[in-house]
Amino acid sequence: MEERKKYKVLSEKFELTAKTFHGLEKILASELKKIGATDIQILKRAVSFKGDLKMIYKSNYLTRTAISILLKIDSFKAESSDILYEKTKKIDWDKYIKLEETFVINSTVHSKVHTHSHFASLKVKDAIADFFIERFNKRPSIDTKTPDKKIHLHIKGDFCTIAIDTSGESLFKREYRRDTDIAPLNEVLAAGMIMLSDYKGIEYFYDPMCGSGTILIEAARIFMNIPAGYSRKKYGFMKFDNYDYRIWSTVKREAENEIKKDIDIKIIGTDISEKVIVTARRNIGNARLRHHIKIEIKDFISSRFENKKGLIITNPPYDIRLKSNNINKLYKDMGDTLKHGFKGWSAYIFSGNLDAIKHIGLKPSKKVLLYNGKIECKLLKYDVY
Ligand SMILES: C[S@@+](CC[C@H](N)C(=O)[O-])C[C@H]1O[C@@H](n2cnc3c(N)ncnc32)[C@H](O)[C@@H]1O
Numbered sequence: 371m372e373e374r375k376k377y378k379v380l381s382e383k384f385e386l387t388a389k390t391f392h393g394l395e396k397i398l399a400s401e402l403k404k405i406g407a408t409d410i411q412i413l414k415r416a417v418s419f420k421g422d423l424k425m426i427y428k429s430n431y432l433t434r435t436a437i438s439i440l441l442k443i444d445s446f447k448a449e450s451s452d453i454l455y456e457k458t459k460k461i462d463w464d465k466y467i468k469l470e471e472t473f474v475i476n477s478t479v480h481s482k483v484h485t486h487s488h489f490a491s492l493k494v495k496d497a498i499a500d501f502f503i504e505r506f507n508k509r510p511s512i513d514t515k516t517p518d519k520k521i522h523l524h525i526k527g528d529f530c531t532i533a534i535d536t537s538g539e540s541l542f543k544r545e546y547r548r549d550t551d552i553a554p555l556n557e558v559l560a561a562g563m564i565m566l567s568d569y570k571g572i573e574y575f576y577d578p579m580c581g582s583g584t585i586l587i588e589a590a591r592i593f594m595n596i597p598a599g600y601s602r603k604k605y606g607f608m609k610f611d612n613y614d615y616r617i618w619s620t621v622k623r624e625a626e627n628e629i630k631k632d633i634d635i636k637i638i639g640t641d642i643s644e645k646v647i648v649t650a651r652r653n654i655g656n657a658r659l660r661h662h663i664k665i666e667i668k669d670f671i672s673s674r675f676e677n678k679k680g681l682i683i684t685n686p687p688y689d690i691r692l693k694s695n696n697i698n699k700l701y702k703d704m705g706d707t708l709k710h711g712f713k714g715w716s717a718y719i720f721s722g723n724l725d726a727i728k729h730i731g732l733k734p735s736k737k738v739l740l741y742n743g744k745i746e747c748k749l750l751k752y753d754v755y
Pocket of ligand 1: 554555556579580581582583585641642643646668669670671685687688
């Protein structure tokens with residue numbers, strides 16, 4: 371009987387949603403397909419899929435372009451906030467939140483019925499609190515900063531979906547980067563940009579404005595098949611009642627057996643700032659990639675890469691968070707450097723300064739719209755002949 375119950379739990383298929391950034395949905399869908407997820411559907415800044423407990427662990431540990439993996443608890447129609455409250459209170463919340471734990475509600479609302487997302491969140495919070503009070507005379511507390519459980523409310527029209535975050539802290543927190551004194555790129559965006567490029571890992575991979583080294587580290591991890599969560603210790607699902615340490619260990623062991631330790635990769639990073647290179651060196655060390663990534667201090671402008679060919683992916687200053695004396699001139703000089711010093715190379719430039727990027731003076735062969743936080747950005751590909 372016990373065995374049968376256990377089998378049921380292990381083979382249970384969950385309805386899951388992986389959240390991502392605008393523009394990375396297709397890449398995320400292909401990552402999920404590769405690890406065996408089923409019923410994959412592309413949504414807006416998200417991908418829905420189905421999978422068992424092992425898939426929850428795999429999608430958290432392996433996908434490079436997911437920000438979080440949400441597990442559906444319930445969905446229903448609610449034509450008013452009172453119905454939202456009543457239906458939410460019917461859920462067996464003690465299966466998901468323990469009395470001594472803390473929780474938070476995040477909501478996304480696209481609705482004419484429920485016009486204020488904050489109000490809808492409050493209704494769900496009250497319903498959860500009242501569920502516990504009625505049953506246990508006590509209730510778990512709210513913590514908006516470091517909650518044990520994150521509950522997501524998604525409303526489209528009058529259709530509400532309630533989910534629990536299985537990731538905990540966002541998955542871009544890979545934990546190899548501890549220094550954030552410059553304007554570092556989000557790890558999920560960096561990985562997404564590399565996966566959007568057609569780099570095959572044979573020629574040189576170069577970030578000439580590498581900052582804290584995010585693009586270099588994500589590239590090495592992709593080419594060496596190092597799991598996205600390799601340096602991370604904690605995930606939300608570890609606090610779930612159904613957490614199965616044996617399955618989690620298997621996921622990690624299987625993924626780590628696939629790491630290509632002896633692969634010959636040519637990943638190089640340079641930056642004009644000595645301080646930044648010290649930071650990049652530390653982060654590369656944290657990611658245990660010191661033997662695979664070469665970095666040095668160098669002004670990209672007027673530099674050359676003699677007798678070598680490859681791909682550049684870089685994120686120059688935008689002049690929004692990072693001040694540069696003359697941003698348009700910097701972009702013009704970058705274009706000239708590419709033309710004269712990098713013949714035969716392809717370059718992907720990611721920038722949020724859509725005016726400055728016009729000064730590169732080369733015609734892009736590919737354009738992708740992405741967002742860095744709230745900043746509208748473009749990833750532009752240039753083929754240098
Ligand atoms: C937006 S930051 C890059 C952030 C990086 N992607 C990361 O994740 O940390 C831009 C970088 O360009 C560098 N930079 C600016 N002008 C440069 C130049 N002429 N040559 C090389 N690096 C330059 C800055 O020092 C800064 O580190």
